Amino acid sequence: MSELAAIEIEERDSVPVARISGEIDASNAVEIHEALVRAVSDQARGLVVDLTETSYLDSSGVQLLFDTAERLEGRELKFRVVVSPGSFIADVLAVTRLEETVAIDGTVSEAVDALSPG
């Protein structure tokens, strides 16, 4: 992984949550996409990607989210993205209409709850 970004993965209520800190651009988006797809086992309910610590995300990063959604859907896994409401990254995702394809939450707890049974 390049030094621009770091991914930390932790399980919350059996849901893997990948927190991406740093910057996502065309130099590392493919690497990050592959790391996310590898992070989810087929036994998991799905994946939560937490962008609240992400300081920069461009169209390559948006593409990475669409690609990850497609790959996980192919494995019948759910996918949710967490972004701070009102942040610049929230604006970027709104322009590219990510919410038509991927569920977006304001906090990790909401995203994990949505993937938990019951």
Added chain:
Amino acid sequence: MTRAASSEMQQPLELTVAARMNELAPVRRSLRRWLRQSGATEADISAIVLASNEACANAIEHAYGSPDATFELRAEHAVDSVRITIRDSGCWRSPRGTGRGRGIELMRAFMDAVDIGGDDSGTIVRMSKTWTRRHEGAEA
């Protein structure tokens, strides 16, 4: 000296950059620093840096297969706006896939004007954004 007077005298930023994707982050840092010195708000800085980064990524794609290729970025002040020009010497290619198409969509969403032109010698992207300086916001 007020910030307005000093920013009017701020020199344009001129960068010549190797056409490699790992140069995007250093370009963002240089542009961010220049915009900060000029007194731009964080919201305007985020918008201008993103749009410029998208144009730079396109310039790098145009140079694909030319290992020594470079492109140029220029940022300058007009009366109440910032102008960004990104010039490469590669051929214009239609955006590859929806990813790069989204880049142009983002440029148009976050800047006031985006003009993409080109000829046999390369592609030139001109963008501008009217901006508010921090001290003006504070007085309002």
